[in-house]
Structure formats: structure tokens, C-alpha cells
Amino acid sequence: xxxxxxxxxxxxxxxxxxxxxxxxxxxxxxxxxxxxxxxxxxxxxxxxxxxxxxxxxxxxxxxxxxxxxxxxxxxxxxxxxxxxxxxxxxxxxxxxxxxxxxxxxxxxxxxxxxxxxxxxxxxxxxxxxxxxxxxxxxxxxxxxxxxxxxxxxxxxxxxxxxxxxxxxxxxxxxxxxxxxxxxxxxxxxxxxxxxxxxxxxxxxxxxxxxxxxxxxxxxxxxxxxxxxxxxxxxxxxxxxxxxxxxxxxxxxxxxxxxxxxxxxxxxxxxxxxxxxxxxx
Amino acid sequence: xxxxxxxxxxxxxxxxxxxxxxxxxxxxxxxxxxxxxxxxxxxxxxxxxxxxxxxxxxxxxxxxxxxxxxxxxxxxxxxxxxxxxxxxxxxxxxxxxxxxxxxxxxxxxxxxxxxxxxxxxxxxxxxxxxxxxxxxxxxxxxxxxxxxxxxxxxxxxxxxxxxxxxxxxxxxxxxxxxxxxxxxxxxxxxxxxxxxxxxxxxxxxxxxxxxxxxxxxxxxxxxxxxxxxxxxxxxxxxxxxxxxxxxxxxxxxxxxxxxxxxxxxxxxxxxxxxxxxxxxxxxxxxxxxxxxxxxxxxxxxxxxxxxxxxxxxxxxxxxxxxxxxxxxxxxxxxxxxxxxxxxxxxxxxxxxxxxxxxxxxxxxxxxxxxxxxxxxxxxxxxxxxxxxxxxxxxxxxxxxxxxxxxxxxxxxxxxxxxxxxxxxxxxxxxxxxxxxxxxxxxxxxxxxxxxxxxxxxxxxxxxxxxxxxxxxxxxxxxxxxxxxxxxxxxxxxxxxxxxxxxxxxxxxxxxxxxxxxxxxxxxxxxxxxxxxxxxxxxxxxxxxxxxxxxxxxxxxxxxxxxxxxxxxxxxxxxxxxxxxxxxxxxxxxxxxxxxxxxxxxxxxxxxxxxxxxxxxxxxxxxxxxxxxxxxxxxxx
Numbered sequence: 001x002x003x004x005x006x007x008x009x010x011x012x013x014x015x016x017x018x019x020x021x022x023x024x025x026x027x028x029x030x031x032x033x034x035x036x037x038x039x040x041x042x043x044x045x046x047x048x049x050x051x052x053x054x055x056x057x058x059x060x061x062x063x064x065x066x067x068x069x070x071x072x073x074x075x076x077x078x079x080x081x082x083x084x085x086x087x088x089x090x091x092x093x094x095x096x097x098x099x100x101x102x103x104x105x106x107x108x109x110x111x112x113x114x115x116x117x118x119x120x121x122x123x124x125x126x127x128x129x130x131x132x133x134x135x136x137x138x139x140x141x142x143x144x145x146x147x148x149x150x151x152x153x154x155x156x157x158x159x160x161x162x163x164x165x166x167x168x169x170x171x172x173x174x175x176x177x178x179x180x181x182x183x184x185x186x187x188x189x190x191x192x193x194x195x196x197x198x199x200x201x202x203x204x205x206x207x208x209x210x211x212x213x214x215x216x217x218x219x220x221x222x223x224x225x226x227x228x229x230x231x232x233x234x235x236x237x238x239x240x241x242x243x244x245x246x247x248x249x250x251x252x253x254x255x256x257x258x259x260x261x262x263x264x265x266x267x268x269x270x271x272x273x274x275x276x277x278x279x280x
Numbered sequence: 281x282x283x284x285x286x287x288x289x290x291x292x293x294x295x296x297x298x299x300x301x302x303x304x305x306x307x308x309x310x311x312x313x314x315x316x317x318x319x320x321x322x323x324x325x326x327x328x329x330x331x332x333x334x335x336x337x338x339x340x341x342x343x344x345x346x347x348x349x350x351x352x353x354x355x356x357x358x359x360x361x362x363x364x365x366x367x368x369x370x371x372x373x374x375x376x377x378x379x380x381x382x383x384x385x386x387x388x389x390x391x392x393x394x395x396x397x398x399x400x401x402x403x404x405x406x407x408x409x410x411x412x413x414x415x416x417x418x419x420x421x422x423x424x425x426x427x428x429x430x431x432x433x434x435x436x437x438x439x440x441x442x443x444x445x446x447x448x449x450x451x452x453x454x455x456x457x458x459x460x461x462x463x464x465x466x467x468x469x470x471x472x473x474x475x476x477x478x479x480x481x482x483x484x485x486x487x488x489x490x491x492x493x494x495x496x497x498x499x500x501x502x503x504x505x506x507x508x509x510x511x512x513x514x515x516x517x518x519x520x521x522x523x524x525x526x527x528x529x530x531x532x533x534x535x536x537x538x539x540x541x542x543x544x545x546x547x548x549x550x551x552x553x554x555x556x557x558x559x560x561x562x563x564x565x566x567x568x569x570x571x572x573x574x575x576x577x578x579x580x581x582x583x584x585x586x587x588x589x590x591x592x593x594x595x596x597x598x599x600x601x602x603x604x605x606x607x608x609x610x611x612x613x614x615x616x617x618x619x620x621x622x623x624x625x626x627x628x629x630x631x632x633x634x635x636x637x638x639x640x641x642x643x644x645x646x647x648x649x650x651x652x653x654x655x656x657x658x659x660x661x662x663x664x665x666x667x668x669x670x671x672x673x674x675x676x677x678x679x680x681x682x683x684x685x686x687x688x689x690x691x692x693x694x695x696x697x698x699x700x701x702x703x704x705x706x707x708x709x710x711x712x713x714x715x716x717x718x719x720x721x722x723x724x725x726x727x728x729x730x731x732x733x734x735x736x737x738x739x740x741x742x743x744x745x746x747x748x749x750x751x752x753x754x755x756x757x758x759x760x761x762x763x764x765x766x767x768x769x770x771x772x773x774x775x776x777x778x779x780x781x782x783x784x785x786x787x788x789x790x791x792x793x794x795x796x797x798x799x800x801x802x803x804x805x806x807x808x809x810x811x812x813x814x815x816x817x818x819x820x821x822x823x824x825x826x827x828x829x830x831x832x833x834x835x836x837x838x839x840x841x842x843x844x845x846x847x848x849x850x851x852x853x854x855x856x857x858x859x860x861x862x863x864x865x866x867x868x869x870x871x872x873x874x875x876x877x878x879x880x881x882x883x884x885x886x887x888x889x890x891x892x893x894x895x896x897x898x899x900x901x902x903x904x905x906x907x908x909x910x911x912x913x914x915x916x
Contacts, residue, residue, distance in 0.1 A: 003707060034811045035744050048740040056731045063698065063727050067720065070705040074641070075712070082867050085643040085708040087898035095650055095699070102695045106688045113688075113738040114681040122740035127674035181674075186514040187607055189672065189747055193813040198743045200673040202608070203513065204601035207674030220822075224747030224815045226507050228514055229435045232818030272602050 006073060014065045018058040025057045026050060035196045038219060038240075040134070040212035041123035042196030048116055055109065125181060125190075125199025125207040128269070134210050136176035142210065143172065146267070147181040149188035149201035152230040154221060163267040164254045169221070169238035172246035173213050181207040182270045189225035192238065194218075200225055206269035213240045302360030304390040311490070314354025318346035339520045341592045344501070348527040352490045359486055360392040364479065376478060380881050392486070394478030396463050397879055401778060402485050403459030410452045410492045412843075417445035419840050422833035428823040438819040440503025440521065447508040447525060448495060451532035453763055454574070454621065455488060455539060457628035461770045462543060462567040464778055468872040469561045471552020471890060473883045476545040484539040491531030498524035507817055509618070512599035512610040516591050523592065530585045533578040533617075536624070540574030543567055554890035561870060561894040562645055565652050566631020569659035570624050577620035584613035608675050615666035623662040625759050626726075627655060629766030630697045633719045636773055637704045639868045640716035644895035646703030647696070654696030661690045671742045680739050687737040694730060698723065713866070714788035718769035721796045725761025729754060732807065750810025756803045768795070768846070776861030779854055780878045787849035794842035802835040869896055 030050035035042045074085075116122060121132035136142055146157040148165070157165040171177055181190045183201035190209075191198045194217060199209040216239070223234035241249065254261075265271060299305055322343025356362070360378070368374070379393045388398050389405075424431070424438050433441065463481065467474055475481045498504055502519035510529070515522050547560070547568045560568075587598040588610065597603035599610045638645045645651065664686040671680055701723060710716070732754040735741045745751055768791075776782050805828050812828075814821055821829065853859065864873040871888055 006707070034813070041743075045740050045744055048738065049735065049744070052734055052738055052741055056734055060727060060731050063702070063723070066702055067705075067723060070702075070708075071710060071712075071720065074705065074708050074710050076642075076709045079711060083642065083709055084898035085641060087644050087896075088646060088703070088707065089644050090647040090650070090703070094703070095647060098695065098699050099692070102692055106691055109734065109738065110681075110685040110688045113684050113740060117680060117684070117739045122743050124739060124743040125672040125674045126677040129677070131678055186517065187511055187611075187673075191747070191813075191815065193744075196743060198672045198746055200670075202601070202674060204607075205674055209672075220813065222813065222815050226439075226505070226509075226511065226514070226817045228505050228517065229439060231439075232435065232815075232820040 006069075009073075010066055010069050013069060014058075014062050017061045017065055021061060022054055022057050026054050029053065035193050037214070038194035038217045039123070039196055039214055041120060041210070042194065043214075044116065044120065044122060045196045048113070048122070051112065052109070055105065059105070120212075121210050123196040123198065123209060123211050125209045128206045128208065130208045130210070132210075134176060134212055137174050137212060142176040142178040144178045144180060145169070145171070147179050147190045147199075147201065148184060148271070149181070149190060149223070149227075149234075150184040151186065151228050152223070152234040154188075154190065154223075154234070154236060157267065158250060158253075159267045161250050162254055162261060163264065164250070164257050164261050165264060166253050166257065168236065170246055170249045171213050171238065171240045172243040173215055173240050175243070176210060176212050179209045179211070180269060181209065184271060186227050187225050188223050188227045188234070191222045191224040193220050193222065195240075198224060204270050204272075216240055216242065298387050302358065302363060302391060303387070304359065307355040307358030307486075310358035311351045311355035314350035314352070315347040317354075318348070318350035319343045321350075322346040339501070341520060341523055341589075342594075344520050344523045345527070345589060345593060348494055348523070352487075352494075352531065355490050356483070356486060361479070361483060361486075376474070378479070378482075382881055392479070392482045394474070394482060395881060396467050396475050396478070396481060397778070397881075397883075399481050399485055400460050400464035402482075403455060403463060404778070406485065406489050406492075407452050407456050407459055410448055411456070413496075414445050414448035414452065415840070415843065417441050417448070419836060421445060422836040424819060425821070425829050426833050428821050428826050428829075430819055433819075435819045436503060436505065439505045439507070439817065440498065442817050443504050443507050443510075443525065444495065444498065445508075447510075447528060448492065449759075450508050450621065450625075451491065451495070451529060452488070453759070453767075454532065454536050454624050455484070456625075456763065456767055457632065457770060458539065458543065458567055458570060459485070459488075460778075461632070461774060462563075462628070465774065465872045466543070466546065466564055466567055467550070468875055468879075468883055469564050469870065469894075470547060470550060471555050471871070471884075471888045472546065472550040473887075474550075475542050476550055477542045480538050480542050484535040484542070487531050487535040487538075491528045491535065494524050494531065495528035496524075498522075498528075509614060510585075510588070510610075511607070511614075512588060512591070513601065513605075513607055515588055515610075516600055523589070526585045526589050526592075530582050530589075533581040533585070536574045537578035537582070540571040540576075540578070543571035544575055547571070552887055552890060556890075558648075559890055559893050561635060562648065562651050562655075563628075563631040563635035566627050566634075566655050569655040570627040570631075573620040573624050573627070573659055573662065577617045577624070580613055581617035581621075584610055584617065587613075608670075608673070611670055611673065611675070612666070615669045616663075618669065619666040620659075620662045622755065622758070623658055625763045627658060629722060629726075629763045630655065632766040632770050632773075633722050634697065634700055634704070635870070636715050636719050636769055637701055638895045638897055639773075639866050639870070640711045640713055640719070641705050641708030642711070643704055643706075643708040643897050644893070644899075645700065646706065647700040648893065648895075650696045651700040654693040654700070657693030657696070658690060661686060661693065665690060668737055668742075671739050672746055684737060684739055688734070691730060691734070698727075713772075714783075714785060714792055715769040715773035715866075717789070717792045717796075718765050718772065721792070722762055722765045722769065725757055725765060725799070728804075729758035729761055732757060745810055747815055748810035749806045749814045749816060752816050753803050753806035753810060756806070760803070761799060765795075765799075768792075773866065774872075775854075776865050777872060777875070777877055777879065780861055781854050781858045782861045782865060783853045784849050784857075787845060787852065791842055791845045791849060794845065795839065798835045798838040798842060802832055802839060805832050805835075870894055 033046050033049040037043045118132050120134035148155045156169045181199040181201045183203045188201040195211045197209050197211050199207045219238050380395045420441050424433050498521040501521040504518050504521040504525045506515050590596040597605040599605045667683045668687045736745050
């Protein structure tokens with residue numbers, strides 16, 4: 001029967017395309033997916049992105065191969081005569097299996113995403129009461145870094161080091177870092193791309209995100225939420241450095257900013273936002 | 281329909297004297313008058329308690345809002361919207377029709393008109409105009425992004441362009457498919473002569489136009505820096521340009537809500553004899569599913585904006601943290617509207633694709649019930665996903681797995697739509713006409729929109745993609761690749777019936793292929809830019825990304841050129857080299873094609889009776905090209 005032959009052709013073409021493309025996606029594209037291997041969470045996101053792309057590849061190929069095939073095989077060969085195709089109004093077994101396959105895929109993706117999310121928080125902002133806290137390498141407590149966003153810069157405050165507030169950021173390697181992200185004015189978003197961290201900075205809210213650093217790294221911090229005129233200029237860089245170097249750096253900062261630290265408000269999860277002024 | 285409904289007043293004015301009376305000119309004059317009156321009142325009622333805000337800002341938001349409000353009221357009165365209610369108050373008998381006489385000629389298009397076909401064409405031109413303006417904004421945005429540093433516009437101008445592009449596209453295109461096409465074809469498709477509320481039909485159009493003009497006034501007030509999402513408390517900081525954003529979106533919301541109401545009632549109550557729910561054409565189902573979203577989602581937007589307006593005028597603090605307000609409140613309210621909104625954009629496109637594919641594959645729609653289930657399923661599920669816009673915002677972090685699941689579940693009903701489209705093509709006799717090419721391209725584009733949607737719906741992956749160009753590429757694939765391609769499919773398909781002339785096919789194919797190629801060439805690299813770490817709405821970026829950005833900008837200009845081909849085609853085919861369209865140029869079996877061209881004011885001579893499903897391809901002994909069922913008198 002003609003329909004069966006076409007079915008077989010589509011399935012064979014799809015199988016060939018999927019068998020070629022899926023390994024390419026996993027092994028060639030996969031390692032290049034963002035955000036790289038800068039931290040444990042970032043590596044986890046690369047894995048997630050690879051799984052999603054590998055799952056999506058056969059699905060996308062099924063639609064594309066099918067579309068290309070039907071456009072070629074079922075094109076009107078005698079356009080001057082109006083002829084109708086067969087009056088097929090559906091096929092309950094195709095519909096049933098489509099439903100089964102897509103539901104399975106969707107539930108798999110949602111389940112996988114949930115497991116990955118709850119394992120270590122995936123570097124995302126979890127609000128004031130985080131539910132997914134990764135364990136620190138070698139035990140112990142995380143290094144707390146407060147990220148204070150304001151128009152249009154990020155400042156960093158280290159409550160474990162006398163509450164010193166700095167303009168730049170350096171982090172020790174192989175350490176669990178807890179970012180407490182907040183804002184003084186409007187909504188910003190703290191995006192440390194290479195670390196795989198993104199957490200919105202809301203005025204009056206402490207948004208917590210965790211990241212476990214790996215080896216030395218230069219990372220970019222950008223604001224990922226439109227925050228006014230100079231949003232595009234709200235970026236800087238940070239470093240992940242060996243632990244001894246971090247100790248030296250933070251000691252130097254404490255010394256350097258000692259006069260300023262005295263005048264700062266005491267460390268707090270959030271600060272009373274400044275009155276809003278027009279003209280932003 | 282009673283006889284009074286059809287009475288048309290005689291003895292219209294002629295020549296320039298037509299300008300006197302209730303029309304667009306009067307509307308504009310009264311609108312300007314209303315603006316000055318509102319501004320005057322606002323300047324005089326502002327008490328000393330509000331002086332702090334006004335003086336600091338150097339502006340008086342109360343006066344501006346009152347100006348907008350009375351301006352719109354004046355505009356609508358000038359157009360004649362107050363006449364009928366006043367007449368009824370004075371005891372005149374009820375009537376349905378206004379300005380429907382064909383003798384009024386072009387004048388009909390510049391006033392309150394209750395003919396659904398005239399309103400459809402008003403929508404077509406009005407939406408086309410602002411689609412064009414918003415598209416030009418996109419070109420200007422891409423011009424600024426040609427270089428990594430500020431070089432053409434300042435940062436403020438750039439953000440205003442971004443905001444205007446987004447807001448205007450979102451606001452305009454909510455009615456982009458239903459405005460012109462549902463208004464035109466839904467009544468004949470369901471066997472009705474008009475929409476349920478013809479004056480509301482006209483009202484929604486003119487309200488939308490008033491809103492668009494208000495948005496344009498933002499450039500006189502310093503623009504707005506918030507993008508189309510208008511997040512607070514950034515909005516509370518904004519200059520008076522943000523008032524224009526609020527005024528615009530609130531009017532769009534009102535227009536959308538009433539339009540939805542009109543469609544719901546029309547489709548529920550105005551179906552002709554034999555038009556059971558299971559015989560509704562799939563486009564009508566799409567309009568129905570969308571109409572519920574418009575009716576129920578838009579009030580949320582209006583409420584959210586009203587609270588923002590109160591923060592800016594009478595010193596409430598709904599959104600101002602530190603004074604008892606919450607920045608999350610606006611995000612929640614906005615996205616409770618905002619996510620149904622994106623399906624308001626997408627669903628009519630799905631309906632058009634499924635409506636057109638049977639015509640050009642010469643087969644019945646495959647899996648009609650599944651398609652209906654898909655549309656209603658999308659419509660229903662779209663209410664439960666909004667917090668996926670807030671995955672990293674820190675709000676309700678425990679609920680993220682739920683929103684991840686609900687978001688990914690939407691791909692099931694969307695998959696139904698794809699399956700039905702694919703099934704319809706199977707063993708068909710596919711004709712690659714211009715509308716069909718656009719439908720096939722819709723499938724290609726929406727596929728990538730859906731696949732990329734899987735990434736942004738997955739929380740761990742969204743940590744990278746949220747707020748980046750990846751998201752931007754994702755929704756342009758669904759909205760531009762989906763809605764706009766369906767928009768053009770519908771234009772090429774229905775214009776012969778709406779305007780009576782065919783669009784040139786060769787120019788149409790040039791338009792299609794250039795748009796398809798350059799659309800993908802523009803937006804596919806944006807996925808890469810997002811993956812590389814480029815945030816949205818930035819005026820400056822890492823110089824390493826300049827190559828990709830320049831490629832995107834140049835491709836975007838080519839989209840612009842492609843649109844010029846389309847404009848040329850419209851002017852050429854509809855004004856210069858007119859080729860009258862036959863009654864049924866596509867040999868469609870849908871009932872709107874049984875109407876004569878041009879469609880007479882009353883649509884049907886005899887009301888049709890429906891006794892079969894709307895896609896009798898391959899079964900009917902009716903000769904090809906003949907009417908499907910129940911011809912409308914002898915004129916066809």
C-alpha cells in the first residue's frame with residue numbers, strides 16, 4: 001500500500017538523521033554549550049543543556065524530516081487540474097501514540113529539571129529561604145558574599161570579614177559561596193556568567209544563590225534585568241583565585257576600606273531603599 | 281435580525297461638507313481640545329501635598345493623565361460614539377447599523393462604522409501602519425547595535441526605542457490577526473451577518489488607535505526606560521514618558537478585553553442554522569480560545585497599570601518597597617496578564633495555519649477534535665505558567681518545579697496543533713501558493729520557538745538564558761516567526777475577498793523567500809549571542825560580539841527590504857495594476873468564499889444552513905471550485 005511505503009521512508013530517513021545528529025549534538029556541540037566549566041553549578045548547567053538539546057534533536061528532526069518529505073512526495077504534480085486528496089480525518093492510533101510519546105518526553109524533562117534543580121539550586125536565586133543548599137567541599141560553612149546592586153553598579157559586602165564593602169570581587173577556589181543578593185533602588189539581576197549564577201536583585205529582598213567554585217577563573221558580572229538608562233554599562237569582572245591569594249586580597253580590602261566601613265550601616269540582609277527620584 | 285436593524289438613514293452630505301459631522305477629523309479636534317482641558321484641570325487641582333513629586337520631577341502627572349483621558353474621551357465623542365447612547369436616553373428606538381451605506385464610499389472608513397467588513401479593513405490599515413512604525417523602531421535598535429559603543433542614539437533614546445518597539449508590537453499585534461481577519465471572516469464562517477456588538481467592534485478599533493497615538497507622544501516627554509514590561513519600581517522613577525506607556529497599555533487592555541467579549545458572544549450566540557460546535561471552522565475555534573484569554577487577562581493588566589498610575593499621581597505606594605509596597609506585585613500582575621498575552625498572539629496564528637492547510641493540501645483537517653483540544657488546552661494552561669518569567673527572581677522558589685512542569689505541559693497541546701498540521705499534509709495534493717508557503721514556514725519557525733522554549737522553561741538552563749538574547753530570540757521565533765508569518769499567510773489568502781483584487785503572486789513569492797531567509801538569518805544568531813552571555817536591552821556590549829551583531833543588523837535591514845517588496849505589492853496590486861479576483865480564487869470550500877466579491881453590506885442574501893463539517897475535501901461530489909454548502913443566493 002502506498003501509505004505504508006511513505007511511512008517507512010519517513011521513519012528510515014528520520015532514524016538515519018537522528019543517528020547522525022544526536023551524537024554530534026552530544027559530543028561536538030555539548031561541550032561548547034554555555035556557561036562552561038567555571039564552577040560546579042556551571043558544569044551542571046552544561047550537562048542540563050546537553051541533555052535538553054539531545055532530547056530535542058530527534059523531536060525537531062522528526063518534524064523537519066516529515067515536512068521535507070511530504071512537501072516533496074505529496075506536491076501537486078498537475079496544478080492545472082483541481083483534485084482533492086483522500087478524505088482522511090484522523091487516525092486514533094497515531095493520535096494515541098503521539099500523546100504517549102510527547103507526554104513521556106515532557107514528564108521526563110520536567111522530572112529531570114526538578115531533580116537537577118533540587119540537587120544544588122543550579123546557581124539560581126532561591127529567595128530568602130533557599131531549599132537547595134549544596135554541601136561545601138570538605139564540609140564547613142559557605143563563604144557569604146552580599147551583592148548590593150544599585151543604579152548602576154554592583155558592590156560586594158563580606159560579613160565574615162568585618163562587613164567590608166568592595167567595588168571588585170574575588171573568590172577563593174574550591175569553596176561554596178553563598179551570594180545574598182539585594183538592591184537599593186530598582187530590580188537588577190546579578191549574572192555571573194562563567195560561574196553559572198543568576199539572581200535578581202530586588203529592593204528589600206534577600207535573594208540567595210549558591211555556587212561552588214573550581215579552579216582560578218576570570219568571570220564577567222552583568223546586570224540581566226533592565227534597570228534604567230545605564231543598564232548596558234552595569235558590568236564588571238571578578239576573579240576566582242587560590243585561597244591564600246584570596247586571604248591576602250580580603251585583608252588588603254579590609255585595611256583599605258577601614259575608614260569607609262566605620263560609616264556604613266551595620267550589615268543587614270536588606271537595606272531600606274532610598275527614596276525614588278525622578279529622571280532615571 | 282429585525283427590520284429596524286437594516287434601516288440606513290438617507291440624505292447624506294456630499295463633497296467637503298462630509299467633513300462636518302462626526303468623523304475622524306472632528307475626533308482629532310475634540311481630542312486635542314480634551315487634552316488641553318484635562319491638562320488645564322490637572323494643573324489647577326494639584327494640591328500642595330503633591331507639590332513635592334511634581335516639583336522634583338518638573339512635571340505634573342495628574343495633568344498628563346487627565347489630558348490623555350479627556351483627549352481620548354473627546355476623540356471618541358468626535359467620532360460619534362456618544363450619539364447613540366444619547367439618542368436612546370432621549371427615547372429614540374434601538375438600531376443596529378451606523379454608516380453602513382455603501383453610498384458613503386471611503387468616508388465609511390473614517391468614522392464609527394458598524395459593518396464588520398469595514399471595521400476589519402480599518403483594523404488592517406491601522407495595524408499595518410503601527411506594525412510598520414514598530415518595525416522601523418527595530419531597524420533603529422539594530423542600527424545602534426552595529427557598534428559595541430553608543431554611536432547613533434543616546435542610551436535613553438535607545439531604551440525608548442526598545443520600549444516602543446516592544447510595547448507597540450505587543451499592543452498592536454494582540455489584535456493583529458483577529459482584528460482584520462476574525463472580524464472579516466468569523467461572521468460569514470458561522471453564518472451571521474454581523475458581530476454581536478457592532479458598536480463595541482468599532483469602539484475597540486478606535487480605542488486601539490487612540491492608544492497608539494498616546495504611546496507615540498512618549499517621545500515628547502523623555503521616553504520611557506522600562507521596555508515593554510514596564511517593571512516597577514523603575515517605572516515609578518520614569519519621567520512623564522512612562523505615563524504614555526501606562527495610558528497606551530491600559531487602552532490596549534480595554535480594547536482587547538471588549539474585543540474578546542465581542543468574539544465570545546458572537547461565536548456563542550450568533551451561529552447560524554446547523555452551525556454546531558463540532559462544525560465550527562478551526563479558525564473560529566482559535567478565535568474563541570483567544571477571545572477568552574483577551575477577555576480575562578486584560579483586566580489584570582489594566583489593574584496593574586492603574587496602580588502604577590496611582591503611585592505616580594496620588595502618592596500611593598503599591599510598588600514602592602520601603603514604603604510598604606512590593607516590586608514583586610507588579611511582576612506577578614503583569615505576567616498573569618503577560619503569559620496569556622503571548623498565547624493571545626500565538627493562538628490565532630495556529631488557527632490560520634490549520635484553516636489554510638486543508639485548502640492547499642486539498643484534504644480535510646486531520647484530527648479536528650485534537651486541534652480543538654489543543655487550542656482550548658493552550659488557552660487553559662496558559663493561566664498556570666506565569667512565574668516562569670520569575671524563575672531567578674527569588675519569589676516563591678519552592679514553586680519553581682510546579683511552574684517548570686506546567687510550562688512544559690503546554691508543549692502537549694502545542695504538539696496537537698503540530699500533529700494536526702502534519703496529518704493534514706499527509707497524502708495531500710500540496711499546492712505551494714504564497715499563503716501555503718507562509719503556513720509551512722510557520723511550522724518551521726514555530727518549531728524552533730518551541731524547542732528553544734524547552735531551554736527557558738527548564739530552571740537550571742534558564743539560569744543562563746534568562747534575561748539574555750536567547751530569550752529574545754526565543755520569543756521572536758514564536759511571535760515573528762509564528763504570528764507575523766501567519767499574518768502574511770492570512771493577508772495573501774483573504775485579501776482577494778476583502779479588497780476584491782489578487783495580490784501579485786511573483787512579488788508575493790519574492791516577499792516570502794526573502795522574509796523567510798532573512799528572518800532566520802536575523803534571529804538564529806541571537807540564540808548564539810544569548811548563549812555567549814549578552815543581556816537584553818543593552819546599548820553597549822562586549823566588542824567580541826560585534827561580528828555576530830553586525831550580521832544580525834544587516835539581516836534585519838534585509839527584512840526591512842523584504843517588507844518594502846510587500847508594500848510595493850500591495851500598492852501595485854490593489855491600486856495600480858488591479859486584477860479583479862474571482863469569487864473563489866483558491867477553490868476553498870469554506871463558507872466565506874461563497875460570498876460574492878466585493879462582499880455586499882449584508883453579506884448573505886439568504887442565510888446559509890450548515891449540514892456538514894467545514895472541510896469536505898475529497899468527499900463531496902460538488903465540482904471543484906463550486907461552493908461547499910448552501911450557496912448565498914445566485915450571485916456566487
